[in-house]
Amino acid sequence: MPELTLVDAVNLALARALEEDPNVVVFGEDVGVNGGVFRATNGLQQRFGSERVFDTPLSELLISGLCVGMAAQGLRPVGEIQFLGFLYPCIDQLVNHASRLRNRTQGRLTCPMVLRAPHGAGIRAPEHHSEATEAMLAHIPGLRVVIPSSPERAYGLLLSAIRDPDPVVFLEPTRIYRSAKDLVDDTGEALPMDVAFVEREGRDITLISWGAMLKDTLQATEELSRSGIEAEVIDLATLKPYDEQTVLGSVAKTGRCVIVHEAARTGGFGAEIAALIAERALLSLLAPITRVTGYDTIIPLPRLERSYMPSVPRIVAAARKTCEFG
């Protein structure tokens, strides 16, 4: 079983999907000869040909719109948006078409497409290359929004996304594209979407996160553990639709909850989770729910990006305070 980075795992899943289903096509800016700016599609054009893996002109709107048309025709398009900050021209296609083609036609036409995009900050990238606007996408009814937190999860969830009969936005955390390696076996076995993963069991507090922040959240548990706090960690993985039961079950057990995400706080996906818990598990709570998030400002350029993103000490402090409450 090879040890793979997250970007390698994405590549492996794409290759697997191209291999097993002739309807799968992969395209975007620089995905062909160059193999993608992060090399997620490296070697795929050589292996599967330029009819199935190809470069588009520089137009994100086109990439997302092509996906809709191809998907309605029964292909399984996987479009790549180079950075999440460049995805916004696709919003029209995602909100008005991809997410609602099935509903508009009452099932006559469907939209089994995947739109992949790098997600998040922390790689000292230029302006507009560090966005974490998953909540905006998760607000769109009819879409699935997935953010893997490890190579293994990237492989399994991307296969699920490609095989799914509905549109999926698949966000890949750039900060952990190459920083962590997993043993990933190319079995073709998908991981379920819409299911949250309990990453670590614990009795005292529930920490919920996704994407690159999961690593920091897990790191925080080590320090918490040293001071006697055993945290349960949930990798939400799929934000839309998300696994409410796992969240509620964990909070019912621990009575305390901290949600960690690098996106800005107001209207972030943490707010949705907090609202769910308030609605359905209020009486289990022993302390107020706390969010550790990016601030409600523009993600700063690299010199200050680390000050913007939640850090391990911030997560530890929030968890401690929540545990000390009452």
Added chain:
Amino acid sequence: MADRNFPVIARFEVRRRAYLAPDGSPLTELPSLARNRERVVSLYRMMVLARTFDMKAVSLQRTGRLGTYAVSLGQEAVTIGAASAMRTEDVLLPSYRDNGALLWRGVKMEEILLFWGGDERGNHWSGPAHDFPPSIPVGSHAPHAAGVASAFKYRKEPLVAVCLFGDGATSKGDVWEAMNFSGVQKLPVVFVVNNNQWAISVPLQLQTASETIAQKAIAAGFAGEQVDGNDVIAVHAAVAEAVEYARKGGGPRLIEAVTYRLGDHTTADDASRYRSPDEVKQRWKEEPISRVRHYLVAQMHWSKSEEEVLLKDCERQVDQAVEVYLASEPRPAQTMFDHLYATLPSVYAAQRQETSEW
């Protein structure tokens, strides 16, 4: 298609302008600018400065002292030719590969370094306060140029918006939509396309099947012209004519400057993955700076000592800028809120405070 029994109802032509051959020799009668030694030298000086700066910026990035940097190598005639055709009061809307234009407009090199070094203060620059910061999302600033030009028209000001973007940007709806509206409204705007043949790894022939980018203007109802984008005299002359035409109320124009991206897309890119070194080597023969130098030497008695002084002067200026940049202190974390709104809503005061606690 309709056969010859049907009448032709429209015909169009696109011309290509070039004054200097790659060896600097005149190809045709030169415009007056080319006969003014001082002005040619000032263009040449800025081109050399831009390149010296560019090389330095790349080496700073390679040694971990600058963030990802978009290389400008080979774009000097386009950016400086265009910017030098503007008045200070005109508005520049640049893309991210237009450092030459920024320098001409008075942006300091340490400010450009600050931006690419990851500090927003680099955009709070010494250049014209009304100029736009470089647009990173490709082509998304073209509609802003139409907006700026609309404001000029509304206020009846004799000013022009000049918008720079690359060949890749012409595939985006933003650019077409901006051109379309500008044509309809006869706006005082000039679109300058830095056609450097490559959008990261995607070559022009995968970007458009159009014979020229210049002809895209025709569909928007105004004239497009192609110029040799390695000939600073040609770029300057074409943009200057377009700018003055727009200023007089003639409406927009598109100038397609055909050049070549001699460097990688950015320092994060490796162009050897998708284009041959031979191609790049060939294109070096057409590069814009030696062309002006040959012209100056052959036609304007440009001496070796003048050249040496100029080179040394450029290097000194760049070194000084680098020193200032490297000495710059990071801004305090809480300043990330300082320019979010005119007045920070009180609800964010606690968050602002929190940034300095970690």
